[in-house]
Amino acid sequence: MRIDRRTFLELAAGMGLVSGASLLPRRLGASEPTVTDRYFVFAYFSGGWDMLLGLDPRSPDDFPSERAIETGIEPAYDTIPNLDPADWLVETAVEGMTFGPYIGGLAAHAERLAVLRGMTMESVAHSVARRHALTGKLPAGSSVRGSSVATLLAYLLGQDQPIPNLVCGMNSFNLGHPSWASGLATDTVDDLFQALSPGDTPLVTGSRDALESFFAAQEVGLTSPKALEIYTNRRTARAIVDLDIAGIFDLASDSAEMVQLREAFGVDSGVTGPGGPRALMAAQALTNGVSRCVSFKAGEGLDTHQGAEWQVDHGPNLQAGFDSVAALATHLAATPFGSSGESWLDHTTIVCMSEFAREVLLNSNGGRDHNLINTMVLLGGGIQGGQVIGQTSDLGMLAQPVDLDTGQLSDGGELMTNEHVARTLLAGIGIEEDVGDYREAPIRALLGGA
């Protein structure tokens, strides 16, 4: 069942739930997207992922542990129990796109992947770096200086969706954009299902209408924006229940469709970890017309400073996250986008990110600490896949400047940051003006495809 926001707003307005002004979203100057059939998924890997185990590996033959002091790089794959040397490096059909042992099912999508290597972050504190990654702007201390990129995109494109910006398992920020573009954030998919469902104790017939009339009377004469927001949020809380879309997110349902989806996303088997159900939620939200942007925590348990944690837990946790994203990409690729002849993946940009990466040398505990150098991977609509942009150095895996137009290393280029990526996503929908105030140029080499 596809629900569009315009229908939602009309229903809500008809019920006296929403003021007319909110039907016309305010626009940022003259900036209008020229690509309006683009959707976005932000898959966040919490804790700082290990590049060597995933997106930017090194061969232990070239970088053996005994030379680690000299090279500054220590893959240490041989310290990971039960990891077959044949699995240390995962080759793909794309030249130069080799992955580490825990890339999981994402490698199968190599032709659609654009891997950014050698990005530079500006903080190794989790809360600060996380906010930087989500908003595309370095926070002031730990206070964000801008909305989440998802919020901005939802504002620009999501006026027709009932829940333009859906978030699960992570933060979302709205600084200065209309409240309807704010992320509806829950911790789990089940909480989302409960939020969209009627409560366990129904009210008697006629009670709901009477309550709406009562609260409408309370709102008369109020002028404080804060007070008015309370009543707006109250109406929205009722409206999302009245949409009757909770069933879309009932992952415990035994319907044939949901059973099939759970299997496809590895929910019942657990192979996709906690990211699996959230990836399924993202797929449902997009393909049922509920949301324009979906952000979810795909991977967790990655902050492995201790040796035992890094050796035993980091790889499997990382792979589970990649597998959840791969399942989402596979599902979207197999789902037709209306009658366009294209797939939902052709119209959905998926961004996989972590707040930073992990040191390329083991620490004294045999684990890995935080690293300012990072990687990112994008795929889907608007992304030129089958390429690696940028490259870490062979001495310490440092960031190197990149020509943003070609994606090749260039002494006259720039070090890629979160700001560049945020700006790129906007350029991808035709917004050339720096409406997010990122103050960096887009990475043109990333753009292309559908």
Next chain:
Amino acid sequence: MCLVIGGCGGAESLKSPSMSGGDATDATTGTTGTTDEPTLPGVTESEVGSVPELISPESRVRQKKRMTVRQVRDSMERITGGIVWGSGDESDWDTYAATLGVADYQARTSSDRTPSVLFQKFLDDAAAHTCARWVAAPGSSFFEVDDPTSTERADVVANIEGLRWQIQGRPRTDDAPVIEDYVDLYATMVRRTASTSAAWNTVCVAMFTHPDFFMY
């Protein structure tokens, strides 16, 4: 020394207490006087700025805050004599704590205190659950009057005033216009359902989901 912005004047000026220990020194003249009486400097209107006092000393305005999730949970349980929202021993407020932005001091170090969409949705659920049981409970503390089924205006108003006191902390003698709104709500539900318990249930939900309960 006169501390009032905008000039010193007779009885309205705020006099600072004199320095303790030893003689007070006149800040203007540098002379020393006794510590028994404050020495007022010879300040005239022209020597003090003309900026008007922006905030009246009687003003005690601050922005209202939303109750924490724990405050809401504990308040509802205490008001209703221990009715827990949820099944089993755990309150659903605790079940949904992470979604409601309660700080766990690992991933989140500060709690979300906004009257958000999700907070109000779950508050509505909690109110419906709690009120249905509170109204129906034998010997319930819900009712202020002896006859819960009375539709006499005086009894209805008395009950509403009692509920406002219990739920929202408003004085019983507070002759607020909202009381008439609650009376209208009650009367509407009696007409629709012919049930006074359904009507009181609805009034109860309205009170718990009103900002007068969760904003302070």
